[in-house]
Amino acid sequence: MYHPWTVKYKPKTLKEVVGNREAIQKFVEWVKSWNKGIPKKRAAFLYGPPGIGKTVTVEALANDLKMELVEKNASDYRTEEAVKRFAGLASQYSSLFGTKRIILFDELDGLTGTADKGGVKAITDIIKTAQCPIVLVANSAYDPRFINLRNYCLLIEFKKPSSTDVLKHLKAICLKEGIKAEENALKFIAQRSEGDIRSAVNDLQALAQGKKHLTYDDVSWLGYRDRQETIFTVLRMILYGRTCEGAKRAVNMADVDIDMLFEWIYENVPAHLTDPHDLARAMDALSMADVYRGRIRSTQDWSFVRYVIDFMTAGVAMARVNTKPSGWTPFHFPGRVQMLSRSKGERAMQLEIGRKVKRRCHISATRASKEVLPYLRIIFKNNVEMAAGLAKWLDLSPEMIEYLAENKEKAEAINKLLS
Numbered sequence: 001m002y003h004p005w006t007v008k009y010k011p012k013t014l015k016e017v018v019g020n021r022e023a024i025q026k027f028v029e030w031v032k033s034w035n036k037g038i039p040k041k042r043a044a045f046l047y048g049p050p051g052i053g054k055t056v057t058v059e060a061l062a063n064d065l066k067m068e069l070v071e072k073n074a075s076d077y078r079t080e081e082a083v084k085r086f087a088g089l090a091s092q093y094s095s096l097f098g099t100k101r102i103i104l105f106d107e108l109d110g111l112t113g114t115a116d117k118g119g120v121k122a123i124t125d126i127i128k129t130a131q132c133p134i135v136l137v138a139n140s141a142y143d144p145r146f147i148n149l150r151n152y153c154l155l156i157e158f159k160k161p162s163s164t165d166v167l168k169h170l171k172a173i174c175l176k177e178g179i180k181a182e183e184n185a186l187k188f189i190a191q192r193s194e195g196d197i198r199s200a201v202n203d204l205q206a207l208a209q210g211k212k213h214l215t216y217d218d219v220s221w222l223g224y225r226d227r228q229e230t231i232f233t234v235l236r237m238i239l240y241g242r243t244c245e246g247a248k249r250a251v252n253m254a255d256v257d258i259d260m261l262f263e264w265i266y267e268n269v270p271a272h273l274t275d276p277h278d279l280a281r282a283m284d285a286l287s288m289a290d291v292y293r294g295r296i297r298s299t300q301d302w303s304f305v306r307y308v309i310d311f312m313t314a315g316v317a318m319a320r321v322n323t324k325p326s327g328w329t330p331f332h333f334p335g336r337v338q339m340l341s342r343s344k345g346e347r348a349m350q351l352e353i354g355r356k357v358k359r360r361c362h363i364s365a366t367r368a369s370k371e372v373l374p375y376l377r378i379i380f381k382n383n384v385e386m387a388a389g390l391a392k393w394l395d396l397s398p399e400m401i402e403y404l405a406e407n408k409e410k411a412e413a414i415n416k417l418l419s
């Protein structure tokens with residue numbers, strides 16, 4: 001079973017929550033003040049960017065203070081009637097067994113459109129007479145819909161934790177997972193996450209799970225763009241899309257180019273479409289997309305791009321017929337891209353050597369690197385004299401010699417003969 005690290009390493013107590021000490025302190029004081037009587041503001045409004053621990057803070061606090069947490073998401077209180085159902089709960093501080101209660105309306109900005117106006121108003125009404133602490137959580141408290149609601153709330157801003165804080169959290173996880181990670185590698189993930197701890201932890205898991213060592217090379221190829229959270233959302237829209245339009249729209253949201261997106265989809269289709277017929281259909285669609293990609297490459301006629309997009313998004317989305325949703329399946333980084341970018345340096349070197357061979361043997365550099373290079377390797381590994389002669393004839397650089405010999409001492413011996 002796949003176990004997301006964001007769940008596995010979710011803070012259980014406030015001490016484990018990274019960053020935002022002041023905000024957390026303010027929040028704790030407000031909750032504790034309820035023991036001395038109803039405070040001026042009966043609701044706290046925690047707001048700030050995604051993935052920084054707003055929800056987790058409320059959960060950890062309830063756990064620390066042994067309070068009963070009634071937790072609701074936007075989908076539970078979409079309408080006025082739905083909200084009113086919580087009025088009864090809010091009318092008492094202690095539950096039947098004496099535990100103190102706290103009510104959380106999470107993801108408030110998930111309420112959309114005019115139909116939900118009643119919802120926000122109903123929440124405001126509950127707050128006005130609440131007998132227990134009510135907590136609201138949203139990314140922004142300054143949405144026009146919350147103008148009136150804000151008056152009844154203690155506003156508490158959550159800020160992005162520093163990348164040093166994120167780094168500390170990643171280090172702790174590696175320690176518990178028994179992964180030796182280079183400082184640089186973790187720093188890179190932390191900086192890339194821009195304070196979003198959830199996505200930093202997701203990045204770490206995708207890159208490091210099952211490894212003993214995590215090096216800078218393992219992570220650096222990600223680059224600073226294509227933040228994983230975005231690409232994950234895009235992939236979800238395509239692999240789990242129910243409409244062609246929805247799946248197609250995902251392309252505009254992706255901050256990777258079409259070729260990279262193709263690799264992401266190609267890598268992840270098999271794990272997410274487990275029914276063989278569905279998978280065959282999806283692969284069929286991808287192969288069609290690839291045919292058009294090939295046409296674009298050979299003709300430079302970019303009008304084909306719409307077929308590429310249609311096949312790789314809508315084509316893949318519509319392939320899902322029989323596959324049943326099966327819990328949580330992780331998305332993987334495209335292995336092909338990772339491999340290619342790792343071997344980029346190596347391929348450049350092979351081509352350089354190929355160019356040297358080309359000058360002497362009058363064949364193309366590509367052909368030389370494919371056909372001659374393997375023999376050069378054997379010679380350089382086994383016969384120092386012959387290697388030195390060839391190196392002179394081909395005018396190879398010391399780096400090339402070392403590459404062919406795959407061994408520092410051998411390369412030195414060859415260089416010595418040369419000089």
Ligand SMILES: Nc1ncnc2c1ncn2[C@@H]1O[C@H](COP(=O)(O)OP(=O)(O)OP(=O)(O)O)[C@@H](O)[C@H]1O
Nearest residue numbers: 006009010017018050051052053054055056197198
């Ligand atoms: N400050 C933090 N300390 C430790 N872990 C964190 C922190 N913030 C986020 N996480 C990790 O990320 C996950 C998601 O955090 P949480 O749900 O609290 O984010 P949020 O701020 O409520 O985001 P959203 O606005 O998207 O709801 C947690 O389960 C935890 O694993």
Ligand SMILES: [Mg+2]
Nearest residue numbers: 054055106107
């Ligand atoms: Mg949340």
